[in-house]
Amino acid sequence: MVPGLGLVARSRGALRLTAVDARAEAAGLHPGLSLADARARCPEVQLLEADPVADSRALGRLAEACRRYTPALAVDAPDGIVLDMTGGAHLFGGEVALMADLRARVVRAGFTPRLAMADTPGLAWALARVRAEDFAAPVGAGAELLAPLGFAALRLAPDQLALLHRLGLRRIGQLSSLPRAALVRRLGRSLLDRLDEALGQRASPLVTALEVPPWRAERRLMDPIWLEDHVLSVIADLAGDLGTRLEAAGLGARRLVLELYRVDGAVRRLQVATSRPVRDRARIAALFRERLAGLNEGLEADFGFDQLRLTGLLLQPLVPRAMQLTGETDGEADFAALADRLAARLGPDAVRRFTDHPERRLPEEGATLEPYVHTRAPPAPADTAHFAGAPLRPLRLLQPPQPIEVLAELPDGPPERFRWRRVARRVVCAEGPERIEPEWWRSPAVAEAGPRDYYRLEDEKGCRYWVFRQGLYTDATPPRWYVQGLFS
Amino acid sequence: MDDGSLAEDPLDRLRRQIGALERTRSATAGPGVGAARRLRADGRATAQVPVEGASGVPLGLGQIDGCFQGGGLPFGLHEATPVDGAAPAPAMGFALMLMARTLARRREGRGLIVQSAGAEREGGGLYGPGLAALGLDTSRLALVRVRRPADALQVLDEALRSGAVTAAIAEVEAGEQISLAASQRFNFWAQDHESMAFIVALKPSGNSAAMTRWQVAAAPSEGAVAWARRRGLRRPRLGGAGLELVLRRNRRSAAGGGLLGRWIVEWDGEDCCFRTPEALPASVAGTAGHRPDAAVA
Structure with a gap:
């Protein structure tokens, strides 16, 4: 015989079974049993740790699949899905055919559903959990159907159930002969609320999972x-x-x-x-x-x-735009x-456009690449200042800046030599410093970092680098040098 | 029908097809959409960029333009690689300069840059203000990042085929090989839509139909150093953006044999043209305090 499967989770100070499948149940296990007892009764049953997060995710996926029947549905954690089929069952061939179709699909997805259809969500909840077979309740039969059921069918708290048991009340029908005021005094408002919701005498709106987009x-x-x-x-x-x-x-x-x-x-x-x-x-x-x-x-x-x-x-x-009769195409479109x-x-992030953020000061934040489809076209630059000589900004930006070892003139001269990517480079031409103060008001960490002094350097091969010094030589800690950009 | 004509027919057809693939735009430029578009492009050209030779884009330096039929870099596929052992950044810089020049000629033109993730990791991402400093209008550009190297060429193919781009650059990783057929296709689409395509690689491809093949290296600012030495200044300032260009292949040579050459040039971001390096450093930049706000921020 194939051993069954059970799930285990910690509750009331011990590892206990939270769910068992049909074969494990046949072997004598039931939810609430402690792990030690379960092992003793039936050692060959496979026991796994319960994963409520994965359960709720699977329930959410199942609810999505049920969207084919109705847009108004609610996930009733931890184990229920409520579909509002008001006025919609005939589209699927009536209530019975609808439930058969739903059952077939859920079974094919690997689950065993218990289905019930009723006037109110509360009544359907009760019937689905009490009745073994699929059941579509006749309209207005709520009171007769609920009367023989136990109070567990009413979504009550465990202490309320225990109190009802101690009072000798076993069936929902027994409540009808008791005065409502006394019940409310002894058991609280919620008991009668649940009952009225199930019978449709009190509104119980569904919290639907998603609204419907009309397009x-x-x-x-x-x-x-x-x-x-x-x-x-x-x-x-x-x-x-x-x-x-x-x-x-x-x-x-x-x-x-x-x-x-x-x-x-x-x-x-x-x-x-x-x-x-x-x-x-x-x-x-x-x-x-x-x-x-x-x-x-x-x-x-x-x-x-x-x-x-x-x-x-x-x-x-x-x-709508008029077509150009000359055959000229709209280049931008x-x-x-x-x-x-x-x-x-390639994905929305693969295609990007150059975006300027003039309000940001640091070079890596002042100009970024943003997804093309999510941003608007920037206005064409009015008249950017072009310099006939060496460009002020590098063609390529290294992000994050890469640390370099530097031999520089004190206190604020440009580097004479530096070592980057394990190659020593001698500086022939240099311009700077250009001080860029970070936005100290944004966060203490930014303020802590202090200003950067940028230099443009050219080595003996003609390669040009954009390097900066963070900190000053007069500070307690020696400043650090980074290369952040490469010119052409 | 005799046997001779039967045997000749397929050969003739093949020649015609090859001729169509290899045809020059100037030879086939009859009245048509291409010609009309060219007229528009010429009409819109900006004042500072002279338009001559409709079959390509002149670089603005007579000594280089003179090497090409039609007086300019022909439309089609071009390859740029670093000079052996030199840094890879200037090859991309050269392609971007040519893109800037192409886009300056066509007001409505758009540019697409394709970078593979590996190339970007190695050399850094392109930086908008740096591109703007070269004279590129970054609002007319899009950048595509591809994860697989093979995708870069596929995106280039699609962009050129659509005719929506005026200039496209694909930066490929070291190992990526371009097939002859692919490069012929790039040439065909680019010439059909009068656009420029550039492939920037670390090594020249073995077998491609690129119109030109360039090797690029950074050129030291010799003029600026000599000038500073004459003045007795200890530390020279930077000269203009200098490049050393080596033309390794030229399929559209002005004279019979492929005219090749080696030049030291400087890029002028203001007028979007190449020029010969000046003896004096053009940028005698003031201190940071005297720069306009845009340059400091």
């Missing part, structure tokens, strides 16, 4: 598709649908997400970002073609996808399209 196009397919060409053609159709609606609203999408629902319940999300709003069917399809081409692991279609959904996440106004394609394939 969405979707296809449910009769048969799953798995070939990349087919997926791309469906994407083009979706892009056409979405594009038509965006055009009517005068909008374009800067960020698009495609969700691929696989038959076995896995959901693949692919996102693309663009540097300017798009709604053209061919351009959106081309972006996703690049995105698919850039996947290291391929499409992972396995048994195929039976539902695809395209959503525009970030929308911006997009004004072509270039943006190229950058978007490259970013879709």
